[in-house]
Amino acid sequence: MSWDFSTDPELQLQLDWTRRYVDEVILPLEVAGEGLNQRQLDALWQPCKDEVKARGFWAPHLPPEHGGGGKGQMALALIHEILGRSVLAPEIFGCQAPDSGNAELLAVGATPAQRERWLYPLLAGTVRSTFALTEPHNSGSDPTGITTRCVRDGDDWVIDGHKWFASNASVSDFMIVMAVTNPEAAPHRRAAMLVVPCRHPGVRLLRDVGTMHHPEAVAEGALMDRIGGHTEILFENCRVPLDHMIGQPGEGFVLAQKRLGGGRIHHAMRCIGQANRAFEMLLERAVSRSTRGKPLGQQQLVQDMIAESCAELEMARLLVLRAAWTIDREGAHGHAARRDIALVKFVVPRTLLAIVDRAIQVHGALGYTTDMPLEEMYRMARALRIADGADEVHKQTVARELLAGRQPVAEPTDYLPSLRRRARELFGARVAQIRQGVR
Ligand SMILES: Cc1cc2nc3c(=O)[nH]c(=O)nc-3n(C[C@H](O)[C@H](O)[C@H](O)COP(=O)(O)OP(=O)(O)OC[C@H]3O[C@@H](n4cnc5c(N)ncnc54)[C@H](O)[C@@H]3O)c2cc1C
Numbered sequence: 001m002s003w004d005f006s007t008d009p010e011l012q013l014q015l016d017w018t019r020r021y022v023d024e025v026i027l028p029l030e031v032a033g034e035g036l037n038q039r040q041l042d043a044l045w046q047p048c049k050d051e052v053k054a055r056g057f058w059a060p061h062l063p064p065e066h067g068g069g070g071k072g073q074m075a076l077a078l079i080h081e082i083l084g085r086s087v088l089a090p091e092i093f094g095c096q097a098p099d100s101g102n103a104e105l106l107a108v109g110a111t112p113a114q115r116e117r118w119l120y121p122l123l124a125g126t127v128r129s130t131f132a133l134t135e136p137h138n139s140g141s142d143p144t145g146i147t148t149r150c151v152r153d154g155d156d157w158v159i160d161g162h163k164w165f166a167s168n169a170s171v172s173d174f175m176i177v178m179a180v181t182n183p184e185a186a187p188h189r190r191a192a193m194l195v196v197p198c199r200h201p202g203v204r205l206l207r208d209v210g211t212m213h214h215p216e217a218v219a220e221g222a223l224m225d226r227i228g229g230h231t232e233i234l235f236e237n238c239r240v241p242l243d244h245m246i247g248q249p250g251e252g253f254v255l256a257q258k259r260l261g262g263g264r265i266h267h268a269m270r271c272i273g274q275a276n277r278a279f280e281m282l283l284e285r286a287v288s289r290s291t292r293g294k295p296l297g298q299q300q301l302v303q304d305m306i307a308e309s310c311a312e313l314e315m316a317r318l319l320v321l322r323a324a325w326t327i328d329r330e331g332a333h334g335h336a337a338r339r340d341i342a343l344v345k346f347v348v349p350r351t352l353l354a355i356v357d358r359a360i361q362v363h364g365a366l367g368y369t370t371d372m373p374l375e376e377m378y379r380m381a382r383a384l385r386i387a388d389g390a391d392e393v394h395k396q397t398v399a400r401e402l403l404a405g406r407q408p409v410a411e412p413t414d415y416l417p418s419l420r421r422r423a424r425e426l427f428g429a430r431v432a433q434i435r436q437g438v439r
Pocket residue numbers: 098131132133134138139140141142164165166167230383386387388389390391392393396
């Protein structure tokens with residue numbers, strides 16, 4: 001019997017410390033940074049990053065040979081559950097998106113010289129990075145349709161194209177750009193990945209796009225000057241040396257898969273952390289506010305919200321942990337892992353949205369105000385039904401995995417007339433005897 005819901009005592013110590021640190025230090029730190037620009041924020045955050053490094057808890061997503069904790073997906077899921085309570089905590093622990101995914105990509109795809117130049121500074125937290133795949137005029141759900149081009153000219157790659165939602169590009173040092181090297185090749189062999197400095201001739205950062213999260217950033221030329229923006233970028237005759245390509249021409253999609261390996265569920269577990277925090281607010285409010293002579297928590301409709309939230313949260317959490325367990329056992333690319341990852345991707349954001357929504361409801365007008373973090377949590381959570389791949393795409397993956405290998409049948413396996421025939425063959429005589437002998 002090897003199913004086990006307990007946590008290794010050594011990891012539990014790390015989780016306990018992390019939980020205290022997030023709640024007591026990072027949540028106030030998040031608020032302390034309101035209104036500061038990125039350079040000011042970096043100065044504010046650095047002592048906390050140093051403390052996390054000194055504890056040995058920095059970059060838990062990477063194996064020890066690349067300077068990380070390397071404890072596997074199950075441990076990471078539990079760590080991310082705690083970090084998810086604060087949007088800032090992953091940054092302070094050196095495992096924030098998109099840097100974490102980019103580091104995973106560079107760790108598997110970069111040459112030693114490229115690692116030296118881009119991976120190690122990224123791991124040390126001295127630079128920031130961006131991932132630029134999505135384009136405004138092509139469906140991000142089918143990235144084989146991107147049109148940003150990359151053509152070799154002498155000792156350079158020349159990039160031309162239009163990207164958007166390149167998160168953090170306005171404050172990053174470099175970006176990993178997906179561009180088509182051979183439009184005639186098979187769809188998954190068309191593109192490559194290149195490292196491009198964010199401030200570079202031929203790179204035009206048009207704006208950080210206004211979103212539900214940051215509606216204020218809309219005008220051309222408006223850049224947020226802090227992480228959290230989603231940048232629209234034009235590449236116009238942008239030249240980078242040949243050694244800026246990660247892997248070979250045509251290997252972009254293979255590398256993209258690697259980039260999205262284990263890291264695919266960290267987002268999900270962070271959402272569980274956010275949902276936990278919203279649920280705690282809901283519970284606190286339920287015992288603190290009274291109406292018609294009794295606390296909200298004694299009103300049956302509020303009790304329904306509490307019970308539904310608890311059930312949904314536990315189900316989603318177990319689903320993420322099962323996905324982590326599957327990845328640890330068989331890697332991120334097996335059938336079972338692919339199914340579990342895709343399940344998690346659409347179940348968790350909707351669970352988070354539902355719980356934050358109920359927490360807002362139970363807080364009444366206060367929940368709708370910017371005096372509580374709930375309205376921002378709601379706006380951010382909405383993005384996750386799109387940002388990490390649209391729900392519909394993940395549902396398609398689940399269905400495809402479940403249908404793979406199934407053969408059509410002439411008659412349903414559970415067709416009752418046939419089952420009765422089989423029952424008569426197996427048990428007919430015994431049933432007849434019983435009918436006669438047992439009254
Ligand atoms: C907050 C945020 C951050 C992001 N960060 C980055 C980043 O750092 N780098 C980057 O490159 N991109 C990033 N993106 C872009 C993101 O990856 C894409 O938005 C996503 O892949 C969907 O692509 P799209 O927006 O082009 O929508 P489309 O592909 O045009 O899809 C639109 C809608 O069509 C429906 N749909 C799509 N496919 C199917 C299907 N097969 N069956 C049924 N319906 C379907 C879905 O409802 C979907 O929402 C980010 C997006 C957001 C919102």
